[in-house]
Amino acid sequence: MSDAVELLVCTTCRCGQPKEAEAPRPGAQLYEALSEQPLPEGVKLRPVECLSNCSQGCTIGLRGPGRWTYVYGGLEPEAHVGVILDGLARYLTAPNGIIPWRERPEHFKRNCVVRIPPMEAAHA
């Protein structure tokens, strides 16, 4: 297992678009937008088919060995790339993945879907 921090992006998110719509999915657009950005060293961008947060807009996850996993929703492909990169940078500087509340981007404060403790701690 690598020590990489992963930026998970739900690529199947429709953001409420009709199932029949043939337009590119907002989730895929968000993934594309992020893939065009230089990411900090050690961060792996990873597409995921459905993070199962379908009713709350585009969704990402941040996780890594020894860190809490955080999932955030309510994201838009064009509007929130900067917010995601800002939050990612702050996540990287938090050894356990817990960004101090005051330092979290406002969008992260209001759109955290779930957090999950690191696997390792369970067997410490």
Next chain:
Amino acid sequence: MSDAVELLVCTTCRCGQPKEAEAPRPGAQLYEALSEQPLPEGVKLRPVECLSNCSQGCTIGLRGPGRWTYVYGGLEPEAHVGVILDGLARYLTAPNGIIPWRERPEHFKRNCVVRIPPMEAAHA
């Protein structure tokens, strides 16, 4: 790292109770109720302080090495112990943690908060 499957339970959940209420928290009651049940071999019950799904009722997570993590909300301490144990048993029989849709407990179908892919697959 152990191969154990973990049943995470948010013990701080208030289920909408006022912050000032001194009554036992529903999340803690759910954890207590589950701790009184015999769990399948290899399953570790683990309390977590806040899974950050506070607005959607008591919350649990199922995860294990090589498995998708699933988080379910909308649970009640007394009403849903059987459902959780049923879902746990089905999760155990699914090698990657993905319970076939038709076999999922109805509550799981309607109250999945998020799912997260296994860590290992990211580095395969």
